[in-house]
Amino acid sequence: MNQHATKAKAFIQDEARTNWHDEALWFIRAKRDQATALVAEWEALRELASGIKDHVLGNLDQYLEQFSERAIANGVQVHWARDAREHNQIVLGILQQTNATRLVKSKSMLTEECGLSDYLVENGVSVVDTDLGERIIQLREEPPSHIVLPAIHLKKEEVGELFHEHLGTPAGLSDPTQLTEAARHHLRDHLVGCDAALTGVNFAIAETGGVVVCTNEGNADMGVHSAPVQIHCMGIEKIIPRAQDLGIFIRVLARSATGQPSTVYTAHHHRPRPGTQMHIVIVDNGRTEQLGRPDFRNSLKCIRCGACMNTCPIYRRSGGHSYGTTVPGPIGSILTPGFDLKQHADLPFASTLCGSCSDVCPVKINIHEQLYQWRQAVVEAGLADPAKVQTLNLSGAILAKPWWYRITGRLARLALRWAPRWLVYNRWNTWGQDRELPPAPRESFQDWYRKKHKA
Amino acid sequence: MRVALFIPCYIDQFYPQVGRATLALLERLGCEVVYPLGQTCCGQPMANAGCERDALQTYHHFVKTFSDFPYIVSPSGSCVYHVRQHYDVIDQTAVVQAIRARTLELSEFLIDVLGIQAIPGARYPHRVGIHASCHGLRGLRLGPSSELRGSQPPSGIHRLLEQVADIEIVTLDRSDECCGFGGTFAVSEASVSVKMGADRLADHLRNGVEVVTASDMSCLMHLEGIIRRRNYPLRVAHYAEILNTTGV
Numbered sequence: 196m197n198q199h200a201t202k203a204k205a206f207i208q209d210e211a212r213t214n215w216h217d218e219a220l221w222f223i224r225a226k227r228d229q230a231t232a233l234v235a236e237w238e239a240l241r242e243l244a245s246g247i248k249d250h251v252l253g254n255l256d257q258y259l260e261q262f263s264e265r266a267i268a269n270g271v272q273v274h275w276a277r278d279a280r281e282h283n284q285i286v287l288g289i290l291q292q293t294n295a296t297r298l299v300k301s302k303s304m305l306t307e308e309c310g311l312s313d314y315l316v317e318n319g320v321s322v323v324d325t326d327l328g329e330r331i332i333q334l335r336e337e338p339p340s341h342i343v344l345p346a347i348h349l350k351k352e353e354v355g356e357l358f359h360e361h362l363g364t365p366a367g368l369s370d371p372t373q374l375t376e377a378a379r380h381h382l383r384d385h386l387v388g389c390d391a392a393l394t395g396v397n398f399a400i401a402e403t404g405g406v407v408v409c410t411n412e413g414n415a416d417m418g419v420h421s422a423p424v425q426i427h428c429m430g431i432e433k434i435i436p437r438a439q440d441l442g443i444f445i446r447v448l449a450r451s452a453t454g455q456p457s458t459v460y461t462a463h464h465h466r467p468r469p470g471t472q473m474h475i476v477i478v479d480n481g482r483t484e485q486l487g488r489p490d491f492r493n494s495l496k497c498i499r500c501g502a503c504m505n506t507c508p509i510y511r512r513s514g515g516h517s518y519g520t521t522v523p524g525p526i527g528s529i530l531t532p533g534f535d536l537k538q539h540a541d542l543p544f545a546s547t548l549c550g551s552c553s554d555v556c557p558v559k560i561n562i563h564e565q566l567y568q569w570r571q572a573v574v575e576a577g578l579a580d581p582a583k584v585q586t587l588n589l590s591g592a593i594l595a596k597p598w599w600y601r602i603t604g605r606l607a608r609l610a611l612r613w614a615p616r617w618l619v620y621n622r623w624n625t626w627g628q629d630r631e632l633p634p635a636p637r638e639s640f641q642d643w644y645r646k647k648h649k650a
Numbered sequence: 651m652r653v654a655l656f657i658p659c660y661i662d663q664f665y666p667q668v669g670r671a672t673l674a675l676l677e678r679l680g681c682e683v684v685y686p687l688g689q690t691c692c693g694q695p696m697a698n699a700g701c702e703r704d705a706l707q708t709y710h711h712f713v714k715t716f717s718d719f720p721y722i723v724s725p726s727g728s729c730v731y732h733v734r735q736h737y738d739v740i741d742q743t744a745v746v747q748a749i750r751a752r753t754l755e756l757s758e759f760l761i762d763v764l765g766i767q768a769i770p771g772a773r774y775p776h777r778v779g780i781h782a783s784c785h786g787l788r789g790l791r792l793g794p795s796s797e798l799r800g801s802q803p804p805s806g807i808h809r810l811l812e813q814v815a816d817i818e819i820v821t822l823d824r825s826d827e828c829c830g831f832g833g834t835f836a837v838s839e840a841s842v843s844v845k846m847g848a849d850r851l852a853d854h855l856r857n858g859v860e861v862v863t864a865s866d867m868s869c870l871m872h873l874e875g876i877i878r879r880r881n882y883p884l885r886v887a888h889y890a891e892i893l894n895t896t897g898v
Contacts, residue, residue, distance in 0.1 A: 204841040237799035506797065508828045512845050545839060547832025548698065550788035554797035570700035579700055587696045591704030594659065595711045597688040604663045625837045629844040630875030633664040640662045640669035644685050
């Protein structure tokens with residue numbers, strides 16, 4: 196059994212919890228539906244956002260250079276990282292040069308992707324995530340299960356236990372307001388007196404050289420405002436051309452993500468405050484390779500709203516950790532195979548190709564069609580289960596020949612009709628573990644039609 | 651009107667009554683229906699599992715079998731979607747292009763080509779839940795997707811069923827969530843697949859449905875498998891079977 200299926204099966208064992216997870220995410224999907232219903236031009240906005248991102252991907256080199264020039268002119272130090280290793284080294288280098296040992300970090304899936312925190316800790320830097328959800332999973336020493344709601348897999352009681360252990364809250368406390376208040380005090384201690392603050396980037400504006408960070412808690416901003424060194428890490432695809440384009444993306448991002456009209460904070464960082472440093476690290480890490488794949492390049496349009504996860508009926512019932520990737524769910528299943536097809540060969544198959552992800556996507560990425568294309572790539576690369584491939588190979592041969600098709604169909608129905616139940620529902624019959632097979636009629640439609648037309 | 655009837659492999663083998671209902675319905679509406687005898691499958695089972703290469707000879711066989719008809723009609727949104735969407739990988743001859751353009755899901759043909767708004771005489775005194783099969787819904791745009799905004803009319807299937815005498819169409823809590831069949835997904839991810847199916851059925855049960863209908867028998871095959879195993883008080887029927895009833 197593939198990795199996703201195995202982990203999903205384990206997740207589903209606890210049916211009550213699976214139902215709760217499904218309902219929690221469906222609630223967010225419903226909020227998204229309500230929020231988008233209030234925007235009469237919603238579909239036009241999606242079209243615009245998609246068009247701008249397509250344009251950016253077609254002219255990425257020019258926009259990146261323009262962005263970098265403008266940022267440097269603003270007094271920002273710009274760094275380029277080819278891969279995760281270079282990215283981590285650059286960040287460590289900045290911290291070492293400024294004698295920073297206490298880093299606060301917020302809202303960056305890219306640093307998750309690069310494994311930055313572990314690298315920094317190994318090199319003697321203390322790293323504290325200040326986004327509440329991110330802090331929770333950092334204390335639990337586990338990866339996020341969602342890109343916008345990193346701790347969505349946890350119940351408030353579990354957070355209560357965690358805070359009791361690490362933050363000293365009373366045992367049994369599970370009231371969200373009180374837990375959040377405890378987290379607030381805990382995080383303030385780290386935010387005040389930090390040496391450097393790192394954030395992700397939602398949008399990088401080529402025209403102005405500024406970066407935009409969208410958050411609800413404001414802790415990312417608080418870190419940036421209190422630290423003498425601010426670092427913003429971004430993938431090369433975060434570019435938008437002009438400041439005026441930002442309005443379109445701000446309007447679709449939060450509505451798609453959580454059903455809010457906009458995030459509570461939309462922070463624009465253009466230049467360092469007097470006496471401080473501002474760094475931007477621009478990271479490739481496999482993105483130009485993805486840009487070079489015609490079938491998959493537009494996956495880079497993604498603005499990380501997470502709507503495809505909330506809507507995905509498989510994600511909701513298997514949990515983010517079942518994907519084994521930094522970005523889980525439908526979008527992760529088309530992005531991650533580009534990094535390592537062999538390791539993630541199961542992910543394009545963790546879908547029914549229902550297409551809900553593509554319809555919910557605010558930048559109109561054809562996610563389910565790319566899943567289909569990745570499946571072809573997996574089989575072509577010889578990474579699919581050989582038994583499955585042989586079966587389908589044989590099916591292809593039979594279904595191309597009417598006579599073979601009729602004989603095989605007839606034999607299969609005969610066998611299903613006459614074989615004893617224990618033989619049909621054997622342990623290799625995966626369909627039959629929790630489902631009945633369809634009834635096997637004596638006559639196929641074609642048999643009936645032939646008889647009728649002879650008579 | 652001369653039409654070719656395409657009965658997908660699994661309907662042919664396991665649900666011949668759906669083929670018979672579709673044929674009878676089309677004939678009842680005055681069509682001259684031809685069922686080309688050499689037909690097999692659209693090739694989707696292989697291609698969706700990543701073995702598109704193994705599906706190519708089936709594609710060519712389909713094209714050869716159905717090359718001479720103004721319309722090819724099928725009671726399966728998923729197979730129709732496959733022909734229209736994925737036959738782009740074979741040589742796009744005039745014949746292939748024509749076949750891709752003229753392969754229609756049954757309700758598309760009834761409404762868009764024949765201009766039918768109701769089936770005279772159809773009667774079905776039951777509480778019916780419509781399962782919006784994904785490939786028909788989001789692939790062929792047979793109905794409104796809950797994700798999209800702007801005005802979207804009800805599906806043609808819904809409109810046709812509404813006109814059936816004594817039918818009661820039940821509103822579900824989630825209008826278009828996937829049932830979890832997904833071809834080989836039903837086996838390779840059996841746990842999630844069954845959970846999705848059971849959750850869909852719970853929605854139908856909660857809302858007092860007697861009969862679950864859909865445009866795809868594959869969804870219903872999966873759902874029926876769960877219904878029978880768990881002895882749920884539900885039945886499945888393809889919407890062609892409901893439209894083909896008589897009694898008024």
